[in-house]
Amino acid sequence: MSCIEGKNLSKSYGSMKAVDDIVLSVKSGQVFGFLGPNGAGKSTTIKLLTTLVSPSEGSLTILGIDAIKHPLAIRHKIGVVLQQPSYEPTLTVEKSLEKYGMMWNVSKNECKKRMEVLLRDFDLIDIRKKRNEDLSIGQRRRVQVAREFMHDMELLFLDEPTVGLDPSARRKLLDFLKNKVKTGLTIFYTTHNLSEAEYLCDEIAIIDKGRILTVDSPDALKKRFGKEKTIKIHLLEKQPIVVSLLSRIPECVVDLDNGTTITIHSEQSELVLLQVLKILSENKIEIEDLSAVPTNLEEIFLKVVRDNASNN
Amino acid sequence: MHPIIRLVNRNLTISINPGFLIWQVIFPLIYIFVAGFAYTSLIQQVPFGSKSLDYPSFLASGMIGFNIMNSTLVSGIIIWNDRRHGMFEQIMSGPFTRAHYILSNIATIGIVGLVSASLIALVGYPVFFESVDFTFITIPVIVFAAIAGSVLFGSIASIISTRLRSSEGFNVIINTVFLFFAFVSTAFYPAEGAPEPLKTFFYLNPLTYLVDIIRAGIFGNITEFVIVEMIILASLSSVLFVVATKLLTRLDF
Numbered sequence: 177m178s179c180i181e182g183k184n185l186s187k188s189y190g191s192m193k194a195v196d197d198i199v200l201s202v203k204s205g206q207v208f209g210f211l212g213p214n215g216a217g218k219s220t221t222i223k224l225l226t227t228l229v230s231p232s233e234g235s236l237t238i239l240g241i242d243a244i245k246h247p248l249a250i251r252h253k254i255g256v257v258l259q260q261p262s263y264e265p266t267l268t269v270e271k272s273l274e275k276y277g278m279m280w281n282v283s284k285n286e287c288k289k290r291m292e293v294l295l296r297d298f299d300l301i302d303i304r305k306k307r308n309e310d311l312s313i314g315q316r317r318r319v320q321v322a323r324e325f326m327h328d329m330e331l332l333f334l335d336e337p338t339v340g341l342d343p344s345a346r347r348k349l350l351d352f353l354k355n356k357v358k359t360g361l362t363i364f365y366t367t368h369n370l371s372e373a374e375y376l377c378d379e380i381a382i383i384d385k386g387r388i389l390t391v392d393s394p395d396a397l398k399k400r401f402g403k404e405k406t407i408k409i410h411l412l413e414k415q416p417i418v419v420s421l422l423s424r425i426p427e428c429v430v431d432l433d434n435g436t437t438i439t440i441h442s443e444q445s446e447l448v449l450l451q452v453l454k455i456l457s458e459n460k461i462e463i464e465d466l467s468a469v470p471t472n473l474e475e476i477f478l479k480v481v482r483d484n485a486s487n488n
Numbered sequence: 489m490h491p492i493i494r495l496v497n498r499n500l501t502i503s504i505n506p507g508f509l510i511w512q513v514i515f516p517l518i519y520i521f522v523a524g525f526a527y528t529s530l531i532q533q534v535p536f537g538s539k540s541l542d543y544p545s546f547l548a549s550g551m552i553g554f555n556i557m558n559s560t561l562v563s564g565i566i567i568w569n570d571r572r573h574g575m576f577e578q579i580m581s582g583p584f585t586r587a588h589y590i591l592s593n594i595a596t597i598g599i600v601g602l603v604s605a606s607l608i609a610l611v612g613y614p615v616f617f618e619s620v621d622f623t624f625i626t627i628p629v630i631v632f633a634a635i636a637g638s639v640l641f642g643s644i645a646s647i648i649s650t651r652l653r654s655s656e657g658f659n660v661i662i663n664t665v666f667l668f669f670a671f672v673s674t675a676f677y678p679a680e681g682a683p684e685p686l687k688t689f690f691y692l693n694p695l696t697y698l699v700d701i702i703r704a705g706i707f708g709n710i711t712e713f714v715i716v717e718m719i720i721l722a723s724l725s726s727v728l729f730v731v732a733t734k735l736l737t738r739l740d741f
């Protein structure tokens with residue numbers, strides 16, 4: 177079953193289209209990753225999907241409910257952790273969890289039970305009596321994410337939940353989320369962190385300038401875009417002529433930053449590398465260091481966004 | 489539980505703290521018992537309609553209106569804090585509508601205002617009981633004034649809180665506005681006998697109308713002028729309420 181169905185969704189702010197005619201289909205029981213650079217339209221999309229803002233155009237169904245006609249019915253069934261912090265400054269950590277449960281109409285006993293579990297799962301036991309305003313940024317973020325699990329939901333939206341978390345808290349959260357998905361939760365997850373997306377997501381959409389550029393599983397993305405590799409060569413000294421020498425090689429893109437680092441993108445990396453080495457030795461250009469960067473999601477992300485920019 | 493009750497529960501939890509209680513209850517009581525009696529040697533009698541009141545009972549009745557105005561600050565502070573700390577968006581992405589949010593704020597003001605005004609009336613009662621003149625007309629008049637006043641000042645506080653984002657701006661403006669309301673009104677001194685420009689300023693101030701009506705209700709002195717004041721108070725609070733609701737429903741994320 178599909179739990180998010182968006183067709184031709186757009187959201188304009190004045191003449192600027194923050195979200196531009198996107199089509200979304202998210203299946204139940206998976207983690208759907210939404211990747212994109214700053215200002216791409218990720219948060220705006222989350223605000224559309226959570227009915228916080230209404231679309232300028234298009235249709236949207238969440239959990240089978242029409243989002244434009246029945247936003248409140250949808251909000252009863254979803255959880256949202258927005259990108260911006262949200263907290264009650266004067267409440268303690270445990271009080272804010274409890275009150276949040278109360279706001280969601282969770283019974284007092286159930287609130288107490290869930291609170292204890294979440295305090296443990298999110299490593300909040302030591303700071304349970306601290307007021308939110310006295311917490312560190314990462315602690316506050318952990319409380320904000322934990323709080324959302326005080327109530328039941330079918331679909332959870334997380335807008336960059338791991339920003340500010342240390343690596344171990346980050347990993348703990350990702351594992352916590354993975355376990356929740358096993359029990360049937362669907363998660364819509366935005367991030368710029370590619371390794372995180374690779375670890376967590378079943379499907380990934382890459383968005384830039386309000387448009388979805390591609391949607392696929394992480395593995396399929398790697399297969400599709402992974403042929404391209406990045407070769408980096410550090411020269412011993414500045415050689416401005418190198419670019420013109422290397423640009424004779426077909427099927428590759430060559431950059432020379434700061435005069436000593438050559439970056440080559442190519443789908444035929446092995447062949448290109450041989451030719452590069454040949455040209456460099458013919459011209460007696462000395463190399464300090466050479467590396468071929470393995471394909472990862474980050475490279476794919478950069479490539480997709482770069483191609484989109486050059487197409488415009 | 490109804491969503492509005494849940495939001496009121498939360499509102500009361502976040503706003504009731506020692507600092508607020510001092511501001512809300514202790515402060516007016518200090519006014520009544522310290523300033524009220526300290527000034528008695530200077531002000532023996534305050535003429536009021538056909539009666540004359542002693543200063544402590546004049547001041548105590550004024551403090552009830554003053555207190556209702558102060559309670560409405562709660563709503564302004566809640567709205568402003570919710571926006572500043574991201575809770576407004578968080579609540580709006582949960583099982584609530586803007587109407588729930590607005591109504592819960594009004595209910596919160598109502599509760600805080602009613603409880604603290606009753607508390608002050610109760611503690612202040614020995615001060616003004618000699619002159620009290622309740623009838624079956626005057627009590628509804630007091631309740632009317634309390635509700636209209638809550639809505640009016642609650643709307644003003646909401647309007648300010650939706651227009652301002654910086655904490656300095658909010659505090660400075662709200663304190664200045666409410667300080668002006670408090671001291672350029674009939675809460676502390678009667679309009680009769682005040683020098684001319686000041687007297688006019690008193691009647692540009694909604695707190696004057698609120699205080700006059702409550703005082704008339706407590707001391708049983710509902711004149712034609714008080715009825716005009718009731719009409720003005722009701723109209724003004726309706727207009728401001730509509731404006732505040734409009735601004736709040738238009739708040740963007």
Ligand SMILES: Nc1ncnc2c1ncn2[C@@H]1O[C@H](COP(=O)(O)OP(=O)(O)OP(=O)(O)O)[C@@H](O)[C@H]1O
Binds near residue numbers: 194259740
């Ligand atoms: N309320 C608003 N009014 C005007 N423009 C807005 C508003 N909200 C977002 N935008 C614009 O819409 C575009 C998309 O913003 P959005 O917050 O969705 O980006 P994002 O992908 O979440 O970026 P980031 O990674 O920085 O969080 C940006 O150019 C932003 O300036």
Ligand SMILES: [Mg+2]
Binds near residue numbers: 335
């Ligand atoms: Mg964002």
